[in-house]
Amino acid sequence: MGNPEPRRGADHNVMREVNRSLVLAVVKEGGRVSRASIARATTLAKPTVSAIVDELIADGLVREVGTGTTATSGGRPPIMLEYNASSQLVLGVHIGARRTTVAVADGSGAESARRQFDTPSGPAGDSLTVIAEKARAVLPAGAELAAVGAVLPGLTDFHRGVCLLAPNLGWRDVPVAELLTAELDAPVHVHNAGQAAAVAENLEGVGGRVDDLALLYAGTGLSAGVLSGGRVLHGTGGTAGEIGHCRVPGGTEPCKCGNVGCLETVASGPALVRFARRAIEGGAHSVLDDLFEATDVAAAARGGDAVAAGAVAEVGRNLGLAASWVVNAYNPAVLVFGGGLAAIADLLLPHMTETSTEFTLGPAGTEIRVSALGPDAEVRGAVLLALQQSETYYRVVFRA
Structure with a gap:
């Protein structure tokens, strides 16, 4: 039996998605940047960068915000680009033993709404339905979520999105991702509270x-x-x-x-x-x-x-x-x-x-x-993990 043909199409698609995410990451982190500065930061060819930027503009993720300063060597002033944080919404959900917090954030992680309430008692499925209802109540009308981060006080199987055991909730083998995805019509990624708090403290706290x-x-x-x-x-x-x-x-x-x-x-x-x-x-x-x-x-x-x-x-x-x-x-x-x-x-x-x-x-x-974040760590971690999971670069490279 001969060697199989290499999957060139799949490889090309992966690289295309990775390049797109690299460009978007530079725009997110750089404030106002030009196409030329993106090319330098990513080492991608200028035509590749221009094509990706045009695509991101068409998708509403990036917008043009005027011109920059002309280089000393002369030439036309560069058109500056900026990340459109409002183009993306994520939801962070921290389900605690006593209290549950939901937070809506844009693509930069800035929260636009937050609500806290008593964690619903009863069967897990019914509790998740109530939590989803309260989450929808704080979402803007007609909003589409890019991703949801759900954080639980117990053992979670991240790969399957299942709460294996949360003794303080009385949950065992609950398909949290499946149930919340059906309720919120968005991909749901499940972590335990310690994992979420670690991410938040490292990115926004003492880490x-x-x-x-x-x-x-x-x-x-x-x-x-x-x-x-x-x-x-x-x-x-x-x-x-x-x-x-x-x-x-x-x-x-x-x-x-x-x-x-x-x-x-x-x-x-x-x-x-x-x-x-x-x-x-x-x-x-x-x-x-x-x-x-x-x-x-x-x-x-x-x-x-x-x-x-x-x-x-x-x-x-x-x-x-x-x-x-x-x-x-x-x-x-x-x-x-x-x-x-x-x-x-x-x-x-x-x-x-x-x-x-x-x-x-x-x-x-x-x-x-x-x-340093105290009781905010879990829900901030839920938001940040949702943002990471919504990024193609993260999904393609780290979950492949």
Whole structure:
């Protein structure tokens, strides 16, 4: 049997789409640019650039905005180009255990509308229908979405767009992308909260756009979002970074995932409450009453309550153990501490840093930073991931 003919058509189409995306990226990042400057930045031939620019103008993605300065060598002044951010709309959806946020943004990532509401209870399909209805209510009339980023608090298979398990939502094996695509008539890309927050912190927060970053996402649960070479590390099944469901030797606390002794049972908001409650039940005196939450434990710790301070120290040490695992496994340049517990980073970080330093192998060179975006990280990550997924260059090169 002879060798198959090379697929020249497919290769040509790929290169055409990549070149188009390269040109569009230069226009997006460059403010007002000329065709000649695009050719220099991309090293593409001027006729190729002109043809692509004409196509982008026809599609409404790029517009001409007057003339620039004539070069000292003379000649006609160049026609300047600008990205038309309003030509593209994306939707970011962060489905939290308690609250859901939807945000509409243009092609530059600038938000035009945002709405937050209680996460619907009940069957997953019904909940997603309600979320889609509320999202449509904030979209401009007749708007077409280029992409949707959906972010969930649980294990997600990015490749299939499926929520494998979200214990705090009561979801298992939910085809989120399929259901939301049918509701919103746009491609939907599903990530977990840690992955989304990592992207947002790297592009808009404390990450500084490093190539290798990890975010330890601690709140109701625990996970890690990992960026390798500037891109989200998904893993074969899309669940890379689910450190919260690694088992701690000797752990006996049941986890909502169905296993026992998972790391998130001792390094999360619920763990903070549980440690304090057990100490009180054991006879320790505390200002905490019978009903309290993680925020109450933090407030009591700030006030000098010994039980609360002990719970904070225990959770902090366990988060330090988690941080050391992430650093040893992925060796990121920056480790961001994010999620709901980052709001009390001043209390947790001393314990976390001490333990992480003790168990990290060698001079890892990783700098620990606290989230700058706070509760905005997840929905901003959803928006940014939708933008990335809507770009042909990203889809052709990184998902081929």
